Amino acid sequence: MSPRRTPIPAQEEPGEVADADRVLLIACGALAREILAITKGHSWHHMDLTCLPALLHNAPDKITDAVRACVAKHRDSYQNIFVVYADCGTGGQLKSACDDMGVKMIAGPHCYSFYEGNERFSNEHADEITAFYLTDFLVRQFDAFFWKPMGLDRHPNLRDIYFKHYTKLVYQAQTDDPALTEKARDCANRLGLAFERRYTGYGDLETVLRDQSALSI
Amino acid sequence: MSEQDDEIILSELDDEELVQQMFDDLYDGLKEEIEEGVNILLGRDWAPYQVLTEALVGGMTIVGKDFRDGILFVPEVLLAANAMKGGMAILKPLLAETGAPRMGKMVIGTVKGDIHDIGKNLVSMMMEGAGFEVVDLGINNPVENYLDAIATEEPDILGMSALLTTTMPYMKVVIDTLIEKGIRDDYVVLVGGAPLNEEFGKAIGADAYCRDAAVAVETAKEYMARKHNLMAAS
Numbered sequence: 039m040s041p042r043r044t045p046i047p048a049q050e051e052p053g054e055v056a057d058a059d060r061v062l063l064i065a066c067g068a069l070a071r072e073i074l075a076i077t078k079g080h081s082w083h084h085m086d087l088t089c090l091p092a093l094l095h096n097a098p099d100k101i102t103d104a105v106r107a108c109v110a111k112h113r114d115s116y117q118n119i120f121v122v123y124a125d126c127g128t129g130g131q132l133k134s135a136c137d138d139m140g141v142k143m144i145a146g147p148h149c150y151s152f153y154e155g156n157e158r159f160s161n162e163h164a165d166e167i168t169a170f171y172l173t174d175f176l177v178r179q180f181d182a183f184f185w186k187p188m189g190l191d192r193h194p195n196l197r198d199i200y201f202k203h204y205t206k207l208v209y210q211a212q213t214d215d216p217a218l219t220e221k222a223r224d225c226a227n228r229l230g231l232a233f234e235r236r237y238t239g240y241g242d243l244e245t246v247l248r249d250q251s252a253l254s255i
Numbered sequence: 256m257s258e259q260d261d262e263i264i265l266s267e268l269d270d271e272e273l274v275q276q277m278f279d280d281l282y283d284g285l286k287e288e289i290e291e292g293v294n295i296l297l298g299r300d301w302a303p304y305q306v307l308t309e310a311l312v313g314g315m316t317i318v319g320k321d322f323r324d325g326i327l328f329v330p331e332v333l334l335a336a337n338a339m340k341g342g343m344a345i346l347k348p349l350l351a352e353t354g355a356p357r358m359g360k361m362v363i364g365t366v367k368g369d370i371h372d373i374g375k376n377l378v379s380m381m382m383e384g385a386g387f388e389v390v391d392l393g394i395n396n397p398v399e400n401y402l403d404a405i406a407t408e409e410p411d412i413l414g415m416s417a418l419l420t421t422t423m424p425y426m427k428v429v430i431d432t433l434i435e436k437g438i439r440d441d442y443v444v445l446v447g448g449a450p451l452n453e454e455f456g457k458a459i460g461a462d463a464y465c466r467d468a469a470v471a472v473e474t475a476k477e478y479m480a481r482k483h484n485l486m487a488a489s
Contacts, residue, residue: 098450129420129450147421164421167370167395189330193284199333203370203394 045086045112061085061250062115064108065122067092068175069149069243072212073122076244082251088112092175096187098127102135109139120250122243124148144246149173152242153210168205170231174212177222185228197229206232212240266295274310281314282321284334286341293342303349304356304386311342312384319381319469329373336377343380356386359479362404363414364392366425371418374448374468378414381468387412387475398429405442411482412475415461417448427459434460443478445471 045062065073067089077085090104105121112119121136121143136143146152150171151159163169176183185191188200207229209222219235226233265288268276273292280288289311296306318335321327327335361382365372372394379389390408392400405413413433417423426446433439439460446461456464462478465471 125420127420127450129423129452129455165368167368187328189328189333193330193334196330196333199337199373203372 045088059084059118060116061118061120062112063087063120063122063247063250064105064112065089066094066126066149068095068173068179069122071175072240072243073247076240076247077251080248080251082247085247085251086116092179093183095126095183101126102128102131105132106135106139109141118250118253120144122247124152142250144243146242149243150210152246153212153238153240154236155238155241166208168203169208169234170201170204170206170229171208171210172222172225173210174215174218177209177218177225180221180225190228201229201231204229204231206234209233209235210238211235212238265291270296270299270301274313277310278314278317281311281335281338282318282331284331284338286338289338290341290345293345297345297349302355303346303353307343307346307350307355307384311339311346312381315339315381315384316469319467323467323469332377333373336380339380339384343383347383357388358386358476359411359482360388360390360408361412361414361475362390362392362401362408362410363416364396364400364404365394365416365418366422366429367395367397368425369417369419369422370394371448372416374418375414375416377468378416378447378465378471381472382475385472385476387472398432401429402432402436405438410442411479412443412445414445414447414471416446418450420450423448423450423455424459426461430460443475443482445474447471 061084063073063085065087070087070089073087077087088108090101090108094101094104101123105123109119109121119141121132121141123132124144124146125132126148132143144152146156146159150173153173154163172180181191189196207222207226209219211219214237222235223233263276265273265276273295277289277292280292292310293306296310297303315335318327318332322332363375363379365375375391379391382389390404390410392404401413401415415426415429417426430439430444433442433444444461445463445465446456446459447465447467451464453464463474465474
């Protein structure tokens with residue numbers, strides 16, 4: 039599987055960074071908006087972004103090969119490549135592939151963890167096994183990512199089979215957006231779950247991108 | 256599968272037509288029709304075991320193959336399973352009464368920290384359909400639950416399921432505990448779940464990784480056959 043688009047600079051103006059010092063971020067499409075918000079916000083002109091389809095979220099067995107292909111495709115153009123995927127259900131295979139290819143990736147089991155901060159998530163929420171998490175992206179794309187692929191639009195009676203052991207929907211908010219919060223609350227109602235909103239901001243994502251930005255200049 | 260289905264009266268079909276119609280109804284996830292079909296076959300003096308294997312398991316085998324081939328997806332498989340469950344509920348007490356063949360016994364559960372049970376439930380149902388007695392421990396099972404269950408139930412097979420990469424390592428905790436207690440080789444250990452693979456199954460010391468419910472049934476049957484052969488030889 040190939041990336042959907044060629045790398046785009048973090049800002050419309052390319053900046054004055056030599057090509058050799060540019061950084062390519064290979065990311066899950068579910069993080070594109072947030073990564074661009076961070077890199078633009080900090081004027082990190084030397085960071086380019088290319089994304090793999092966010093729907094790989096529902097097919098984690100395909101993530102590792104997709105990332106491998108993307109790194110291979112851009113290897114000659116960038117000395118510095120950083121993979122913005124956590125383990126994301128690959129069972130350590132993505133980490134092994136990144137090690138093989140000599141590229142770094144963001145730590146953590148999934149984006150819910152690094153948005154909260156991996157350490158904090160591990161300390162406070164690792165045993166929160168009956169929570170169903172949504173991020174800003176997943177709230178926006180709830181129907182495309184969950185409702186329709188799970189067949190709930192056609193067979194609403196399946197809801198209780200899928201979600202019978204879940205107790206609450208936790209909306210991890212990256213931004214303060216009342217409309218999005220209401221949409222998340224509606225998602226919880228549709229799934230028959232209690233609702234909780236946690237503001238996380240960008241968590242470890244911003245910290246890690248800052249580190250990558252500093253390393254490459 | 257077509258609009259004409261509404262006009263079909265199951266009781267007017269002969270046995271062969273009815274079984275074929277039940278395959279279609281299972282494929283379409285029509286629970287009430289499956290329950291009706293099961294009752295009609297029983298009323299025609301079919302043995303409960305014959306209804307189970309020829310009508311229900313036969314139909315679910317088609318569903319399983321089409322799922323593996325990417326023709327059907329999870330929602331459709333769940334609907335089919337729900338329909339089969341309706342038929343099984345009628346047959347189960349009758350199977351016990353009529354002394355249906357027993358292939359073996361399995362204790363199965365989702366591991367600690369994991370609440371996902373869709374795959375496990377499919378395996379349980381298909382194992383029962385294949386003549387295994389299944390003791391289902393449900394979700395979020397610490398090692399103690401497995402130990403208690405195998406001590407009480409004395410199964411041939413221990414099955415473990417996990418959907419998360421964060422919880423699948425717990426399977427090794429269970430297997431290592433069995434080794435510590437010197438009882439590992441008393442059981443066939445089968446593992447499954449979306450993030451697992453054969454390599455992982457071997458690494459943790461399971462007997463086999465089963466990628467879906469149909470494979471789990473076939474693998475379980477193979478191990479039972481080996482066990483019987485060994486017993487016969489000794």
